Amino acid sequence: MPTLPVPYPFAIPPRTPDVNAVEAWQTALDDSGELSPDVVDRILKLHGERGAKAIEAVAEERVKEYNDFTVVVGHEDEYVVEDGACQCRDAQYNLDADDPTALCWHVIAVHIAERVGKVDYHDMWYSDVREFL
Template sequence: MSERKVLDDESRAALIAQYGTRGKKAIDAIDSHLVKKYLDFFVVTGSSAAYVVCEEVCTCRDFAYRQKPCWHLIAVRIAEITGKYETIEAWYQEKGKI
């Protein structure tokens, strides 16, 4: 198993430099524990809804419009690298949320 990376000040600055506001929102989501890993999907709680992220695709309108990483997708990438997500031992699909 690979070693988890730390989200230090240098990493945070690099993410914000690369992604701007989206990077900042992604970091805030990690710090606020808004990323959850279900058995089938990652789910990120946004300001108005929860968004499913699966295989580089997000269900938010920003991703659908731009087809580029939204802050939800960036947050999941960070969470996977750092291990900073809550694990939910349930299938998100079965909760009737999709």
């Protein structure tokens, strides 16, 4: 029996994450500098509840930048976002590391806050602040 070449000519290619959707709302924010209804809609369609939580955190000025880290203040804890990554449980256990659109709400909030000028900057080290918490 002859073997078919791999990959099969009729094979469905694997789904690749739509990183362009993330870049689209980020570019729109870069261009406008504000959360327009169109950008909010894009974020919510792509990120759902995580996007809504991120928008809420930005509106409530809960994205804080220190000399060493950016921190998103949650309702129960503070979450360090560094180099576009977060160590929260959602990011560790629920998100596909191979999907660039799979972001926790803390990372989404940082992306939004940076682009709309809503990062609350503190000229101090978070590691020093953390000692008081």
